[in-house]
Amino acid sequence: METAVVIVVLVIGLALFFDFTNGFHDTANAMATPIATGALKPKVAVALAAGLNLVGAFLSTEVSKTISHGIIREDQITPELFLPLIFAGLIGAITWNMLTWLLGLPSSSSHALFGGLIGATLVGVGAMAIDFGVVMSKVILPAVIAPFTAGLIAFLTTRLAYAVTRRHDKKPDGRDGFRWGQIFTSSLVALAHGTNDAQKTMGVITLALIMAGWQNSADADPQLWVILACGLTIALGTYMGGWRIIRTLGKGLTDVKPAQGFAAETSTASTILASSALGFALSTTQVASGSVIGSGLGRRGSLVRWRTVGRIAIGWLLTLPAAGAVGAFAAWLVVLWGGWGIAVDAVAAVIVVLALFMRSRRDAVNADNAMSEVADSGHAVKVTKNPPLTKRQRAARKKKADLTENGDDPS
Template identity: 75%
Template sequence: METAALVVALVIVLALFFDFTNGFHDTANAMATPIATGALKPKTAVALAAILNLVGAFLSTEVAKTISGGIIREDQISGEVFPSLIFAGLIGAITWNMFTWLLGLPSSSSHALFGGLIGATIVGLGVHGIDFGVVMSKVVLPALLAPLTAGIIAFAATKLAYAVTRRYDGKPDGRDGFRWGQIFTSSLVALAHGTNDAQKTMGIITLALIAVGWQNHPEPELWVIFAAASAIALGTYVGGWRIIRTLGKGLTDVKPAQGFSAEASTAATILASSHLGFALSTTQVASGSVIGSGLGRRGSEVRWGMVGKIFVGWLLTLPAAGLVGGLMALLVVWSKNAGLGVTGVIIDAILATIAIVFLFLRSRKDEVHAGNAMSEVAVSGQAVELDENPPPTPRQQRAMEEKAARKAAKKKTKGADK
């Protein structure tokens, strides 16, 4: 029992650290576009997102139940070895999160978690330990449909926003009001993120407690909810500035109307999925929304090279995290078969610490922070007013030329009078 308690304690600590990485990895989902357009100052944005992630984590537990009582078959969630496999799976998820954060790629923390957990379970218990029906219906299909749906909604919303405000095309501040709207929609995305992503850690901790017989239902306990909510809020406040830079200006040049549309689409998609218990990737939804909004604004350019890199990252997330989780699980199985107790878990913990420290130190060589993540914002904040408006029509151009000619003639006449 003492060994089980030690392993569960390690699982809880590592799960909360994963939640922390999830927070700073996914801050960009809500706050990249309002930071890019100047609607919110960087530090204000991440502080607001942290508070709303904390609140959102208390609003629903449907996704937590999907993790704790769905992906792994219930008859396999027992025995002292299973928490060790969860520990191995978490290492796979955290390693991938840190690696993609270093690259500035908005990959899915959720799929990293699922991949690590599935890989470790297959190695430790066999393929029969996974309920692939649940994986397909509540993980894979949402991963395919959610970003596409969000992109289509954002495309339509952007088209509508520009159509409704077309009469302001000739005015410098015609669409500046969307910046205020972005504060609301980005806040809604942060709240929605808390209702979905924080629950995944709750589900993992609950899964470990069920495995050792300390809990007999998939509903997370209040202390688990509070701990997970606090961890993701803290991570959000730290801010994943590398990924904020990618989503804010790496995919397309985001204007206020676009940002408003993208965030509204992201929030609607995440909230609907949380209600249905779909453990989707908020990162994929946010990325799909930004791309859709870029396609919806006339004259904007979507940087398809970056889109391709992100897509490759999406494809690799499940298998890469699964591979690392599986390798860590091999050490757990070896330790068990050799009668070495928790030696495998301790080795896993040492290897995970080395990997995390290495990736963090590597990030310090080209550090991205609140001061330089959006170094062009000061310029773009002024440029938005000009870029928002399309070139003048021929009629407007002629009127401007005639006005300039009249001014010049008037000035010439005054000069002649003198």
């Protein structure tokens, strides 16, 4: 009994630490653009995002139910084995999150979690303990469809924004009103993030409580203390640790104009909120990137760098199997050595996290230097300095050049 209590406490603690890493990974999805355009100061932006993440955690529990009663068939696994497997899966997710944070890569915390849990379950029990129907319908398909949906919405919204404000075309700052609109839309993205990502950790903790017999198996709703703990933890991570990812996305987005940022954030928020209501566990990173690309296609004169988009997509594809591999190895140690395997996993996880953190101190990133580098995600959309000329404009320019060459007054 005492061993079970220790394992449950370890799972809850590790789940909350994952929630923390999720927070600093995804701050950039909401706040990189308003920071880059000057709509919000960096520290104000992350504080606003943190508060709204906390509020969003209380608005819905559908995604939590997908995790606690969906992906893993808990009736196929004994509680004595299942809790250590959850522990192993979380190690896989956290390891990938910390590594990509160190590298400043905007990866998917959601897919890292799913990969870690699936990898650990495959090694510890087998494929029969995974509901691949739920994985396909509520994880894989949304991961494929959501970025395209968000991109389409952003494309149409950008077109509409520029059509409505066409009279400002000759004014460099004529659309600066959208910069202030970004305060609202980025806040909505942060709120949406809380409704989706905080619930994933709630689902993991609820699943652990059910397997330990501390919660009725028929009740998939997270308890109030679980909601509060997950909301506070993801908010804390959002406030404290996101500067590396913000540097990656924010500096690269400086070429994206306020109207595009407004459209992209509107698209991201609407897609995530709709998916949360349906119980789809989305990656906000993928949705935000799809929105940025769509906004780039929607603005005349923008060019999408498809080679860079391809590199981003490869990173997305690696997240689930990479986290799954670490989770599988951690689960193998549990199966091989039992309680000693759990102890080895715990010690190894602490060493890896501390090593990655100490390595990050060599080139610390904070609010003052977060915008010092350009990253791949920001390069997904390149805005040309001057939009292409129309046929009439080219003809007028040629006529003017001919008149000048003949010594005539072009005016």
